Amino acid sequence: MSGFVPILKRELLVFFVTPLAWVLVTVFLLVQGMHFFLIVDHFSSQPATVAVQSPLQAFFGNTVLLYLVLFLLVPPLTMRLFAEERRSGTIEALLTTPVSPAAVVLAKYTAALVAYAFMWAPTALYVVILRRTGDVDLRVVGATYAGILGIGAAYLSIGLFASAVTRSQFIAFLLTAAVMLALFVVGIGEFVAREGSTMHAIATHVSVWAHMNELASGVVDSRRLVFYGTLTAVPLFATTRLVDAWRWSGT
Amino acid sequence: MIEAEHLVKRYGPKLAVDDVSFSIPKGKIAGFVGPNGAGKTTTLRIVAGFLGMTSGRVTLAGHDVEGDPLRAKRALGYMPETVPLYPEMRVGEYLAFRADLKGVARKERASAIERAARKAGVHDVLGQRIGTLSKGYRQRTGLADALVADPPSLVLDEPTAGLDPNQIKEVRELVRALGDGHTVLLSTHILSEVEATCDAILVLAGGKLVAQGTQEEIARKRRSFSVDFTVRGDPEQAAAILAAREGVARVRRGGETDAICTFRCTWRRTLPDEEVALATEACTRALLEAGLHVRAVHRTTSSLEDVFGELTRADDAPTGEGDA
Incomplete structure (x- = not known):
């Protein structure tokens, strides 16, 4: 894996010295803060609902806001990774050093994942706040964050692949958002399709909404692990092949 | 040591590099020359391992580029042609x-950076953002990058492109200095550049290596296009005799003092190389037989530019790939 560490370090450096990161972090935390405030406000005005679901479950589970936030977060994190290097030609300098395509892909991916985790990290404060006023099951919190990381890992992997497909960051952004939207829309089929039909089975399997709802109530299903594991590994593998193929197709 | 054996690169039906072989011994500097689109950049990219080759073999310091790419x-x-750098760093x-x-x-990194930066002349801008550098400094940053790990082989694609005359001179001197210890392969479309810096010249046209050798060897390929005759006697008569000879395209008169006149006799392009000497003899004999006195016969040599033009013109049109 020669080359992994220096590329990872550079990607993180670039991420945190450009305004993009701080704009993203700011907007992200503003949205999440408002979201959290609304939920807490809702629960405090209607204490009876706590019996049905906990505030944390509402925050991560039964809400569309999480996906809106992911739309905001994932495509900007991944769009430049390869597209920019190809457009500016730096990919030529990068790939003529002793690095393997797998190391380049994994380093860029890891950098995006670290940045993603960095953005979510401050939301752990909400858990701290909730613990001061009530009981919070930390295993549920763990399952929830594992879900956030898993979904993020899969989306970021798709985003990385989209960034390697085109030289345009904008197209990479749109492609990533389109795939995320498609997965989400198919997932909605869970509520629309007739129960027992194939469509319903597929929809349930890919429904991010349902998955997060499950995880936010502390249920960790191995099928979900396999699903997100596959959704992460396949694009990563495809990206590695693509980077390798540039030697023949040209960048 | 940089070696290429029967390098072929095909883009679909197009042959971008057609059976190119060369070997640059350790410590030597070789220069690729050729018109734009001759396949210089494509060849260098293959040597650098950035592009795959359709067939052939390239080794850098004994390591196969395909078989053992990391080594x-x-x-x-x-140093790629466009000198791609990250502007934000x-x-x-x-x-x-x-x-x-x-x-x-x-632990060697700081000294390696210091050494490379000093050699390439960027030690005074180490703290500056690349995006704010001038073209000359960007070029030198690219050179410093190529030198930083002190590799035995260097491949520089158009190292002086876009520089001003002073910078060109500096870069040439730097490249010359690299000659001891490094094996250098560079490309350029400026002929004086290879004359100034290279031990060996590789002339590329239409993806083919049309000539290779030292400067002297290439120079020997120079064809004489004209001969100067210095004649004492009636200039009009001499001019008429020369103009009437077969193979002579035109005669130009110059350098007349008293009755001594120099005529530049240019041969027809169609005249085969080996007949140029015979035609020279015939002209001299004709002048003597007419009772004129021949003081000097001087075969003019063409410049490297002429040779280059001659070597690269005859070939089929460039493939259109390579320097894009």
């Missing part, structure tokens, strides 16, 4: 990143 790349310092940061990528050990 081959470790032996290589490559500082020069020092960039060189540290590149040294790290190329496997320079952490």
